[in-house]
Amino acid sequence: MRILHILDHGLPLQSGYTFRTRAILKAQEGLGWTVAAVTGPRHGVAPASVESIDGLTFHRTAAGVKPGPVGEVAGIAAFAKRIESAVDAFKPDILHAHSPVIDALAALIVARKRKLPLVYEIRAFWEDAAVGNGTGTATSLRYRATRALETWAVRRAHAVAVICEGLRGDLVARGIAADKITVSPNGVDLELFGTAPPRDDALGAALGLDGADVVGFIGSFYDYEGLDDLIGAMPALVAVRPKARLLMVGGGPMEAALRAQAEASPVADAIRFVGRVPHEEVERYYGLVDILAYPRKRMRLTDLVTPLKPLEAMAQGRLVAASNVGGHRELIRDGETGTLFPPDDPQAIADALAVMFADRSDWDERRARGRDFVKTERNWSSNIRRYDPLYGRLIAAAAREKR
Known part of the structure; x- marks a missing residue:
């Protein structure tokens, strides 16, 4: 054929x-x-x-x-x-x-x-x-x-x-x-995303992430991704998790506005922007992140369309937390393969992430369930x-x- x-x-x-x-x-x-x-x-x-x-x-x-x-x-x-x-x-x-x-x-x-x-x-x-x-x-x-x-x-x-x-x-x-x-x-092509990346200690040290609770976003910076809400959640998260850090990898139309928002944040020192990185180096950054966050805003696009990035994260054995919109609900089972939080709500993001960091007892099982979902269904x-x-x-x- x-x-x-x-x-x-x-x-x-x-x-x-x-x-x-x-x-x-x-x-x-x-x-x-x-x-x-x-x-x-x-x-x-x-x-x-x-x-x-x-x-x-x-x-x-x-x-x-x-x-x-x-x-x-x-x-x-x-x-x-x-x-x-x-x-x-x-x-x-x-x-x-x-x-x-x-x-x-x-x-x-x-x-x-x-x-x-x-x-x-x-x-x-x-x-x-x-x-x-x-x-x-x-x-x-x-x-x-x-x-x-x-x-x-x-x-x-x-x-x-x-x-x-x-x-x-x-x-x-x-x-x-x-x-x-x-x-x-x-x-997901499991030949590309099927292995959990090792932690790059030198890169982590260079970014000031040693011993930190690391939340990450790796992808394109569009408005509908809700990254302004993720940055807005950081003061409340740091208040209860002083070692919390946000790692932002990528770029796009909202990059300048997001950088300005981060610089004006009372916890600006807890937010790291890396910029775009070559595709072959992305795994180095995945390996530094504890929880990948996907705070998409609620709108017709995000309710109808499923994203790819949460699947790639689950395939690599990463924990995922995402807004409760239709596209995410097709991919993530709340409390089983990931965590869903209300969209368009920085406080709700902070609360959900704080709960996840406070209890790591089921992290291994949740990572395994997420990877198994990708392997069998995606x-x-x-x-x-x-x-x-x-x-x-x-x-x-x-x-x-x-x-």
Whole structure:
């Protein structure tokens, strides 16, 4: 079976999007399938039109999308043209487009022209991601238009995959047939995240974390992540746990505001910002953290979409504490594999973390339960088989139609 994946961006860029993509492609190769990918104009400038990265082949679209509707349409047309040339070179049996919706629109053009089956996989609704990132509002014309376009694309794809039940339920509520939707949940490549990292004592000493109760966040600094609430919780946490320290690893649109908030905090000396680190060094920082905290704000995006980072943390034997929003509830069983606290409430964060630090008697058991959950229910080596019957059915239907 030959699958061409159609992506917004890909390796060597580093994001939750590219890591999920890598996991899917590598796991599919592990099943003996042949895969390739084509990235859109938002990937940026690439050194060659076709690249091999980490053993995976990426066809690149020329970079650049002009702002405004005319620019978007031109970008979709250019992307479709590049997808078609990748089809000529790779000769896939099926197209697998991944959100945002403009990828599906470009793929639909090629699928119809070449009579290829198309799976459209939604990781988040683009309009809700814009609200979460602070680049859009739920009352805007752009939001309504993007939502309508998403529904239009879903109706015309041959099948739809989503990463969680929240997205599936939303599509069913829009009138999409439930049997058209496959849930392919976020998972972890245990070859990358399956071993608990040792503590790097030298790094811990350099960051002033020796003997500390370390709370950490490792990821992108978007507004919806609620990191301002986590920083806001630190004075109350330090009041009851004087050795509590917060380690912030990553960067993003909110970084400057979060650094300013931390500097103004009465416990500024208990908050450490590291900045972005290369992916191959991330485990060094995971190894310093006692509890990974994910204080996402309550909004449509976080209620519908499951994040990847808590799964990676559990796979590495780390404790997790997260806000009680829909996306987290699909991943974390409160009191069993992690702790859930009320969203948008710094005091509630501080209270939950203080309770966890005060009683470490079940930490080993909770770590083991979390890792077992990832291994049995969120492991890409088994998750990937969810695509098998879907692909097989669509390819067989396409063959019958051609005959």
